[in-house]
Amino acid sequence: MKHITVVGNLAFTSPQFSLDDLPGSSGRIDVLCRSVNSAFLLSHGIRRDIQLHLILRGKGDPPKILTLDGGHLKHLNPDERSTAALIKIALKEGLGLDSGDIRRSTPGITIRRGDLYDLIEEGGFDPIIYLQEASRDIRGIESEIEEWLDKDPLFVLGDHTGLNRADEKLLDDLGASRISVGPRVLHADHCIILLLNEIDRVALKFREKA
Numbered sequence: 001m002k003h004i005t006v007v008g009n010l011a012f013t014s015p016q017f018s019l020d021d022l023p024g025s026s027g028r029i030d031v032l033c034r035s036v037n038s039a040f041l042l043s044h045g046i047r048r049d050i051q052l053h054l055i056l057r058g059k060g061d062p063p064k065i066l067t068l069d070g071g072h073l074k075h076l077n078p079d080e081r082s083t084a085a086l087i088k089i090a091l092k093e094g095l096g097l098d099s100g101d102i103r104r105s106t107p108g109i110t111i112r113r114g115d116l117y118d119l120i121e122e123g124g125f126d127p128i129i130y131l132q133e134a135s136r137d138i139r140g141i142e143s144e145i146e147e148w149l150d151k152d153p154l155f156v157l158g159d160h161t162g163l164n165r166a167d168e169k170l171l172d173d174l175g176a177s178r179i180s181v182g183p184r185v186l187h188a189d190h191c192i193i194l195l196l197n198e199i200d201r202v203a204l205k206f207r208e209k210a
């Protein structure tokens, strides 16, 4: 299983936002919706081997971890509005959650209290990889990517404001490596597409060799 997390530094943890004005009313949940689209949607299907963990740190009842599991997801469409509606339902379900509780909102979507640290502590991920523009080029590490295929890697990305220093220190302390998907600073959702494309290519080559 491949795991991806996007940290929404301002993303509302309250369901009180407008589906008609996501960028202006939700702490940029639109960024997270686009990441959902990139993590799961193929032209004719869903990537079933992905779990996407959205960290929401914004107004309401922070922090929350919203997990979307490709193995069980239903009702996922390409438009941001309907994805935001699924997030809204999960946030409603997550109101008043005690620490340690996990609630399922719609098929394949769960919500719990927690931040990046909690996700990593509970997740058992190996390896942990921070996607960061000024780092090692993913194009030069094919054999490393091949190793990820049999593991449970976690890929960490920031939202439009990036990861903060404390997040970066946490990842460094945990021995996370850093990779870049290209020389320019890109949107998180575009990075996810590029990352999964590189993994797809290596997986195809690996299967052909086997």
Ligand SMILES: C[S@@+](CC[C@H](N)C(=O)[O-])C[C@H]1O[C@@H](n2cnc3c(N)ncnc32)[C@H](O)[C@@H]1O
Pocket (backbone or CB within 6 Å): 130, 131, 132, 133, 134, 156, 157, 158, 159, 160, 161, 162, 163, 179, 180, 181, 182, 183, 184, 185, 186, 187, 188, 191
């Ligand atoms: C829109 S960028 C954040 C930009 C942020 N305002 C900054 O200047 O640091 C969103 C996230 O995508 C990832 N990212 C952006 N460009 C990347 C690249 N070329 N390679 C790997 N990750 C990248 C990083 O995780 C970043 O936090």
